[in-house]
Amino acid sequence: MHLKIAVLPGDYIGPEVMSAALPVLEAVLKKGGHTLEHSTHPVGGAGIDAHGKALPDSTLAACQAADAILFGSVGGPKWEKLPPKEQPERASLLPLRSHFRLFANVRPGLLPQALLETSPLRADRIASGIDMVCIRELTGGLYFGAKSTKEIAGGDIEAIDTMVYRQSEIERITDVAIATARARRKHITLVDKANVLETSVLWRKVVAARIAATAPDITLAFLYIDNAAMQLILRPGQFDVVLTENMFGDILSDEMAVVCGSLGMMASASLGAGHNRYGKPFGLYEPSGGTAPDIAGQDKANPCAQILSVALMLRHSFGLEAEAKQIENAVDRTIADGIRTADIASGKASVGCKAMGAAILARL
Ligand code: IPM
Ligand code: MG
Numbered sequence: 001m002h003l004k005i006a007v008l009p010g011d012y013i014g015p016e017v018m019s020a021a022l023p024v025l026e027a028v029l030k031k032g033g034h035t036l037e038h039s040t041h042p043v044g045g046a047g048i049d050a051h052g053k054a055l056p057d058s059t060l061a062a063c064q065a066a067d068a069i070l071f072g073s074v075g076g077p078k079w080e081k082l083p084p085k086e087q088p089e090r091a092s093l094l095p096l097r098s099h100f101r102l103f104a105n106v107r108p109g110l111l112p113q114a115l116l117e118t119s120p121l122r123a124d125r126i127a128s129g130i131d132m133v134c135i136r137e138l139t140g141g142l143y144f145g146a147k148s149t150k151e152i153a154g155g156d157i158e159a160i161d162t163m164v165y166r167q168s169e170i171e172r173i174t175d176v177a178i179a180t181a182r183a184r185r186k187h188i189t190l191v192d193k194a195n196v197l198e199t200s201v202l203w204r205k206v207v208a209a210r211i212a213a214t215a216p217d218i219t220l221a222f223l224y225i226d227n228a229a230m231q232l233i234l235r236p237g238q239f240d241v242v243l244t245e246n247m248f249g250d251i252l253s254d255e256m257a258v259v260c261g262s263l264g265m266m267a268s269a270s271l272g273a274g275h276n277r278y279g280k281p282f283g284l285y286e287p288s289g290g291t292a293p294d295i296a297g298q299d300k301a302n303p304c305a306q307i308l309s310v311a312l313m314l315r316h317s318f319g320l321e322a323e324a325k326q327i328e329n330a331v332d333r334t335i336a337d338g339i340r341t342a343d344i345a346s347g348k349a350s351v352g353c354k355a356m357g358a359a360i361l362a363r364l
Pocket of ligand 1: 089090093250288
């Protein structure tokens with residue numbers, strides 16, 4: 001296979017973790033007899049600095065010509081004074097999601113036995129381990145509904161965000177959740193706010209009907225978002241596949257990541273309705289943790305989430321399951337060998353981003 005990848009490192013720790021991940025990608029492909037063609041492009045704050053735009057035209061064109069996008073992370077204090085619409089996150093990540101119709105965000109929340117002590121949860125709550133995945137709808141809801149801010153009567157100011165969902169949007173993300181659940185413990189928890197929101201009532205109806213009609217082998221549970229946030233802390237082991245809308249998924253996936261030890265471990269795949277040259281979903285793969293400006297440039301970042309995002313890319317956009325597993329196993333072995341970046345070291349000795357990347361590469 002010949003893989004064409006657009007590499008968008010972004011800002012702060014983005015380029016550092018990307019530098020650790022690319023050699024892993026190159027090595028695993030070489031071993032499997034595949035070839036890699038990749039080009040690097042500025043995005044987010046780096047795009048603003050280089051071309052005056054968070055998503056430069058040349059970067060978007062490179063993404064269009066690729067089979068998949070490997071993304072770092074964007075945003076940070078340097079660009080916080082810009083008008084909200086021009087800031088890196090809103091002006092690069094969200095347009096990429098909508099341009100490529102990346103409606104399905106897959107975020108695995110896994111707490112390996114070797115990392116139990118990194119979880120902020122009490123040992124008895126996580127004794128049976130945590131292994132869940134969040135399937136978050138990514139191109140609808142409050143993020144993409146009509147927005148406005150205007151002055152109204154009496155000099156007051158009104159801001160509006162709209163939450164819109166269509167049956168067809170709910171059905172296609174439900175299908176992703178069903179496929180994900182089938183490869184796992186076959187249980188879906190739909191998280192919503194059906195006691196208040198009209199959209200949530202529709203979600204419940206559509207998801208239940210879809211599962212009844214097409215996936216009788218899958219069990220379905222409903223949880224309100226407030227209860228779900230609590231259950232994730234009380235009994236995280238109960239979750240297999242968590243299906244939810246955009247905003248709830250944004251919040252819950254961060255909670256999942258930290259319950260599983262560190263944001264620095266959580267990979268993410270944003271899968272599109274479109275397909276690449278290999279007939280596989282076009283996707284954007286990124287760590288969930290953000291740009292961490294406080295530790296940028298100090299070789300302290302955890303590259304695992306970026307490296308595990310490479311594994312997700314190989315699996316979902318290229319069907320290279322064996323190669324994906326090799327990367328995941330190399331990360332597992334590195335951690336089992338006690339090699340840790342500071343965020344997962346529980347106060348014990350730690351290594352830097354480069355050394356962590358090299359240790360994973362050495363175990364491939
Ligand atoms: C995420 C991030 C983004 C989101 C931000 C950076 C716009 O938090 O991918 O979870 O809210 O979706
Ligand atoms: Mg988020």
